[in-house]
Amino acid sequence: MLKNRYALITGASRGIGKESAILFAKNGANLLLVARDKDALISLKEELKEFSVNVAIFVCDLSDENNIKSLFIEIKKVTRIIDIVVNNAGIIDSSMFGMTKSDKLKSMFETNLYAPYQLTQYATRMMRKSSCASVIFISSMMATKGAVGHSAYASSKSALFGMMKSLAKELAPTIRVNAIAPGVVKTDMIKTLGEDEKENYISESLFKRLATPDEIANVILFLASDMSKYITAELINVDGGIC
């Protein structure tokens, strides 16, 4: 489905990003994998050898714009065109509204909004000559539904949704821009949730379980591929029907 396309995935070393990298490689995509964890990236690159696709890894902390610029200077040594961008890197933390310090709010927005915003600014300049360009943002069900103790995270992901809608309008028809709003997924990020909170999400899900990373990656693949070539400016909920 993605043969010979170049896909950039952030937060690629684990969870949804890692599953997406594996699924994309299975479908023939060449990969530009970005994460902070060098060892995990090296290990993933080794794992992807069986798929005979080009895999380039980049260690980068995306919370600093200078790092993002340096990242693209390195990426241009590998490819001149990017077809797919999966803005997956993000952080989550919980605290009640009245107890959320401004530095935590700022940090949340730096990683969850500013970083994908700036990364996509650079990336789209390399996507204009692609005939199948697709940008995907990983938002969250909390962006539209909210959650107790997650005002900072929810607002950063909600802002990402607004950015996606605007960007889709600016970049059409050359580049499709969409977002996915996962529910609670079995990844390292859920360690920040309390047991009661996890149980609540499980009981609210119509499937009575959490999502697995591959279930989110499947939808990312759909949005990255020509299967979704008439879809843009869309947010797809992958949350097990949580209302």
Added chain:
Amino acid sequence: MQTETLKKAFMEALGIDESKDIENLEYNTIDEWDSVAHMNLIGEIEDAFDIMLDTDDIIDMSSFSKAQEIVSKYLADA
């Protein structure tokens, strides 16, 4: 040499030919150079000179002569 490369980048990105007075072009003075084409132009210039422009310079690139000035700065820094 640099001017010719820059001219080619303008022609490619804006879909114009040499009948336009490229060296005196200014942003938004011809239909072909609008905000959407501007980002194509930035990409084309980056590819042509193998540079990565900062957002401030993208905003400042309001004419062909300004583009020349900005590109020269990056090439000097390289």
